[in-house]
Amino acid sequence: MQKVLSYGLLIALLFTVCLPLQLGAQNKPISKKELLKEWRKLDKFKEFVKAKQPDFPYYVALIYKGKVISEKTNGYANIEQKQKLNNNTIHSWGSVSKLFMTVSMLQLVEKNKISLEDPITKWLPEVGKGVDSLGGMQAVKVYHLLNHTAGISIRKGFYMAYKKVKALMEKQGKPFRFATIEEFIPYLKYTEQKRKPGSKYRYDNGGYSLLGIILERVTKMGFREYVKQNIFEPLKMTNTFYSIVPQKKLKYLETLYGWFPDEKTGKIKLYDSKHNISQGMSGPNGGIRSTPKDMVKFMRFFRFRDYKPGKYKYEHVLKQTTLDKYIYDVKLDAPNEKQFSIESINKNVIWYRVLGVNRRDSKMSNKVSYGHSGKISFARSNFMFNKKYAFGIIMMATMEGQKNSVSRALANQLLRMTFYFASEGGFGKLIDKLQEDQ
Numbered sequence: 001m002q003k004v005l006s007y008g009l010l011i012a013l014l015f016t017v018c019l020p021l022q023l024g025a026q027n028k029p030i031s032k033k034e035l036l037k038e039w040r041k042l043d044k045f046k047e048f049v050k051a052k053q054p055d056f057p058y059y060v061a062l063i064y065k066g067k068v069i070s071e072k073t074n075g076y077a078n079i080e081q082k083q084k085l086n087n088n089t090i091h092s093w094g095s096v097s098k099l100f101m102t103v104s105m106l107q108l109v110e111k112n113k114i115s116l117e118d119p120i121t122k123w124l125p126e127v128g129k130g131v132d133s134l135g136g137m138q139a140v141k142v143y144h145l146l147n148h149t150a151g152i153s154i155r156k157g158f159y160m161a162y163k164k165v166k167a168l169m170e171k172q173g174k175p176f177r178f179a180t181i182e183e184f185i186p187y188l189k190y191t192e193q194k195r196k197p198g199s200k201y202r203y204d205n206g207g208y209s210l211l212g213i214i215l216e217r218v219t220k221m222g223f224r225e226y227v228k229q230n231i232f233e234p235l236k237m238t239n240t241f242y243s244i245v246p247q248k249k250l251k252y253l254e255t256l257y258g259w260f261p262d263e264k265t266g267k268i269k270l271y272d273s274k275h276n277i278s279q280g281m282s283g284p285n286g287g288i289r290s291t292p293k294d295m296v297k298f299m300r301f302f303r304f305r306d307y308k309p310g311k312y313k314y315e316h317v318l319k320q321t322t323l324d325k326y327i328y329d330v331k332l333d334a335p336n337e338k339q340f341s342i343e344s345i346n347k348n349v350i351w352y353r354v355l356g357v358n359r360r361d362s363k364m365s366n367k368v369s370y371g372h373s374g375k376i377s378f379a380r381s382n383f384m385f386n387k388k389y390a391f392g393i394i395m396m397a398t399m400e401g402q403k404n405s406v407s408r409a410l411a412n413q414l415l416r417m418t419f420y421f422a423s424e425g426g427f428g429k430l431i432d433k434l435q436e437d438q
Helices: 007-016 023-027 032-039 042-052 094-110 142-146 155-172 181-190 205-219 223-232 247-252 280-286 292-303 320-328 406-424 430-437
Strands: 058-064 067-074 076-078 256-261 268-273 340-345 349-354 357-362 368-376 379-386 391-397 399-401
Touching: 032 058, 032 067, 042 067, 042 406, 042 430, 058 292, 058 406, 094 142, 094 205, 094 223, 094 280, 094 292, 094 320, 094 368, 094 379, 142 205, 155 181, 155 205, 155 280, 181 205, 181 280, 205 223, 205 280, 223 280, 256 406, 292 368, 292 379, 292 391, 357 406, 368 406, 379 406, 391 406, 399 406, 406 430
Parallel strands: 256 399
Antiparallel strands: 058 067, 058 391, 256 268, 340 349, 349 357, 357 368, 368 379, 379 391
16 A cells, blocks of 8 residues: 555544444454354355466465464465465565564664664765755654655665666676665665655655665674574574575475566466565565465464463564564554554554554454565565454465456455454455355
């Protein structure tokens, strides 16, 4: 969702137009049996897929109290080799990667190595002075980057670095790759200030690339190595990578598929890609490759710390009190740009960004879920958990298509259903609508 939203309008909507909460639904507990009963309705989605596009590959898992209690799959991780898509498949999680950067920043706060109120110029002096009438670059704080409200853009410098590295690889006869952080640094000076910091929400991948640079300068470590040592290893995420998947693990790497027009004939054809390239400077905002099995471990860190605390070093990664203070216990009854931003409001749902963590509030049931979704190349992802009730979902789909294509519509429907389920503990009328579309 990349809409530019006026805070004044949003706050007015939030506090004057919200529908009454159904307190009965709010207080009703959701049992494991009830969850599984609703979850089984997802079988109807598979029937829908088989009727529309039988080879559409997806995997979804229902996690209850830290354990996977049900998995639903369709298709293959590699169609040609008939390689199963399962919890050992290495998937590109796209923007779900931003959660790792949020955790990393909070680790630095916890260790008093950085303040969320630090101006970015303290760590990124190369960005320059900015626009005086917008407060200048010194008005942009670390929390603005996390909440997508910084009002700056690195797009110009990004593409300059991209073109230079692309030309260099072509000249050297080497495969394409993205610019590294080191190669991008000279282009930081082209960062542009577009809006007053904190005035508007606008989803921004570039802000998380800047957070990656800040992380490296504070810790004097590469961000990949930092996250590996401080998150992957204590959580025993042994099949999670920011860089290229190593050769010995390649057999588990998904193949991504996309239905797009042939460049010569214009006819729709199926493209495939292993997508095993480093995201370079974009790694902090979208470079994670991991298995669902490892991502369940990451979800336990966020939501299910009662699950084998002696084995997984949750508190070593981040204290529960820190998560509570900066993510779960944030007061949303008044604007506070230091802690959260409002992404969007509709008649049923309010979407927040709490230091980058996606929070979905249902205005009908008062149920709340947290997490992040992702999209990169032909891959789609969702990672969401319910805060009040002990369950969550993990979703990955590995096929996309052009606008109005069946594969894109299926990916969107699955994403929408998993968002809804993670919050409400059911699919509502979304399954019935599928049957109407058949």
